Amino acid sequence: MPEPAEPLPVRALDARSLRGLAHPLRMRLLTVLRHAGPATASQLAAKLGESSGATSYHLRQLAAHGFVEDVPERGKGRERWWRAAHLGVTFDGGLLKDPDPGVRGAADLFLHEIANQHTQELATWLGTRADWTEAWQDASDMSDWTLRLTPDLVRDLIEKVHALVESYRPLASEEGAADAEQVRIHTHLFPTRTD
Template sequence: MTNELPAQDGAGDGVRPGDRVLDAGALRALAHPLRVRIYDILSQYGAQTASSLAERLGESSGSTSYHLRALAKHELIVEVDGRGSGRERWWERPVGGVSFANPEAIKTPSGRAATQIVMNEFFRLRQEQLMAFVDRGLGGEDPSWQEGTMISTATARLTPEQSKELTRKIMALIDDAVDKHRDQDGDDVRPVTIRADVFPLPGLEG
């Protein structure tokens, strides 16, 4: 699965050219709920320090610093060049797609367990964010943002090849938007999570 993280944020099953496929060691390093949350914040909001993460997560800076070092050991995150001091280090997630779909890793019980922890936490956070947005939409999210969002479910009858073609087209649109606006800044700019799910349903007998 890609932490699409596909082209910085999201999730899917294909591995595209340039995606980093996490090895078993990196998956195990990430397989902690707090580390997934830290990784997600760096993906969505950009560079952070141990102190800023601690404030956002309600943890101690010692705890977030420990988890940052564990992620950095496997190059899941890197220190920001030329920013911060010896006491206040800034960390960021490298640009590019990351895939959890490592066939070798899931051949072992520990690899499967690590992959499951990461995926479960990743999707739990995405669902939390979706429901929080729905609640804000009912109670006061800016109308201009409501008009620029989409929460939609559809069903189509496709062959495997048609499904592959559909996912390629969707990811091309997402990649284009991410690449074009990756470093955009301004008064009206906010992080926007882009979620695309395409998967087969079980048969009626399933």
């Protein structure tokens, strides 16, 4: 059986697609599909502690907005497999200023859910780090810096960090490294008050 094509790199969120994605369970479903690969609604329900009816409904909503797609070559009988259609999304901060309060609310929910997911991923790492080899424990990082920058310099820094991270995407697969694992990288740049 042929495997489905690789997902497209990223998708820019607009007001309509944001409304289709901005739901905690939908965002969790999409995250699991992006990180773990194709799955059925029942498999996702078991993994997330949800009912298969709920995961099935929200997968259909994600599909209606183009975030996931059916993988018919993996299904048997009535079994339906799903995969992420994109590796990630880009968020336009202008959605937080949209004249429609529903769009602004969806944007706010989306950002808060991303922050929650990042917190959960980090807490999971801290709770399970002893399960990993010493090499992986030594390779992990939780760093933070405080710099005094202008908005233009922050945008420049973000652009450079993103480019650097993207430059690493093909390296492990090109080398075929046996000890390569999926890793998560979080960046957060925001101003803070000093008073």
